[in-house]
Amino acid sequence: MPSDLESVTVLVPGKLHQHSVDRIGRTFRLVEIERIDPALITDEMKASVRGVAASPAIGGGMIGPEFMAALPNAEIIANFGVGYDGVDARWAGEHGIVVTNTPDVLTEEVADTAVGLLIATIRELPKAEAWLREGRWRGDGNYRLSPLTLRGRSIGIFGMGRIGLAIARRLEAFGLPIAYHNRRPVEGLGYAYHRTLKDLAAAVDTLISVVPGTPSTARAVNAEILAALGPTGVFVNIGRGSTVDEPALAAALADGTIAAAGLDVFADEPNVPEALLEAPNTVLLPHIGSASEHTRRAMADLVVDNLISWFCEGRALTPVPETAKIRPARHSG
Numbered sequence: 001m002p003s004d005l006e007s008v009t010v011l012v013p014g015k016l017h018q019h020s021v022d023r024i025g026r027t028f029r030l031v032e033i034e035r036i037d038p039a040l041i042t043d044e045m046k047a048s049v050r051g052v053a054a055s056p057a058i059g060g061g062m063i064g065p066e067f068m069a070a071l072p073n074a075e076i077i078a079n080f081g082v083g084y085d086g087v088d089a090r091w092a093g094e095h096g097i098v099v100t101n102t103p104d105v106l107t108e109e110v111a112d113t114a115v116g117l118l119i120a121t122i123r124e125l126p127k128a129e130a131w132l133r134e135g136r137w138r139g140d141g142n143y144r145l146s147p148l149t150l151r152g153r154s155i156g157i158f159g160m161g162r163i164g165l166a167i168a169r170r171l172e173a174f175g176l177p178i179a180y181h182n183r184r185p186v187e188g189l190g191y192a193y194h195r196t197l198k199d200l201a202a203a204v205d206t207l208i209s210v211v212p213g214t215p216s217t218a219r220a221v222n223a224e225i226l227a228a229l230g231p232t233g234v235f236v237n238i239g240r241g242s243t244v245d246e247p248a249l250a251a252a253l254a255d256g257t258i259a260a261a262g263l264d265v266f267a268d269e270p271n272v273p274e275a276l277l278e279a280p281n282t283v284l285l286p287h288i289g290s291a292s293e294h295t296r297r298a299m300a301d302l303v304v305d306n307l308i309s310w311f312c313e314g315r316a317l318t319p320v321p322e323t324a325k326i327r328p329a330r331h332s333g
């Protein structure tokens, strides 16, 4: 590793996994600010910062045009997370800044969580455990038979990408039929493809959303989709909360339009709407899809490996599509 990396300044705005921070501190010249806020960027940072490593979801704020414009020498934004809705990647791409994310290293963990959440929701595992802990098994007898079962269900995946496929493979092994909706069918994939989300929802009784949070997916799971899923329907969201019309979901749970929901993500984290907290037949998790020590460390490593590869080799390991063609200025001539 070239020793001049120590002279490359990398800014960490807000909280980031400690393993990333430690490695950045050992490898680069690390500067930190409390949160993602252009007002905290000093003149010295303006002049020196060439890389940024951040977890917008944890640090709060968004890495948007104002923040990036305040760092005129920034070449790379290394995002902690495969979802990069906290970074304006299009603006970055248009201004010669590469954005990286952390795909693949979390895929299997998030798929495990999705399947766990699905089963917990359908078989009421959290409520059954509470029954035992409250002494009601001894006092009142057996926990009720769960009205819902995974047996005989048909699965619809909204977002058959890396994680969607890992979820599908698991549920296929459970003996369940799989269908999906993406904007385009996945070449060579044998699962039934539906051209619209509504067609998919109407064809299945279990909808698992794992699409990124983008303008094209915003509030895509709305009252119409939930009505198409129907009264035995179960909805699981492991993707992004912004893809769901949350008031419509709470209403659909309250009036029996669908049967149950398992949610790991919410539109305004960590704030969970009261209507969802009160809705019947829900299992709600605090965005823990990838949250094991093992997987978060792998994500933290990939954040730093992207920075090292960029500054040593002139290429990022996992650039997002909007910035995949960007090369360092000094290599372009």
Ligand code: NAP
Binding pocket: 082, 083, 084, 103, 104, 106, 110, 158, 159, 160, 161, 162, 163, 164, 181, 182, 183, 184, 185, 210, 211, 212, 213, 214, 216, 217, 238, 239, 240, 264, 265, 287, 288, 289, 290, 291
């Ligand atoms: P990916 O491989 O890029 O897959 C995303 C899939 O969504 C693609 O198949 C894409 O297909 C589809 N898609 C995108 N926009 C769409 C649209 N408007 N309509 C229909 N389909 C659309 O990403 P991944 O690695 O599987 O990750 C997916 C997302 O999961 C991340 O972006 C992140 O938001 C979320 N996530 C959550 C957690 C958690 O802790 N809960 C952890 C990791 C990731 P087309 O391009 O063909 O449409």
Ligand code: 8YV
Binding pocket: 055, 056, 057, 058, 080, 081, 082, 083, 084, 106, 287, 289, 290, 291
């Ligand atoms: C992380 C995620 O919890 O990778 C993603 O897109 O949602 C999760 O793995 C999140 O990015 C942490 O900030």
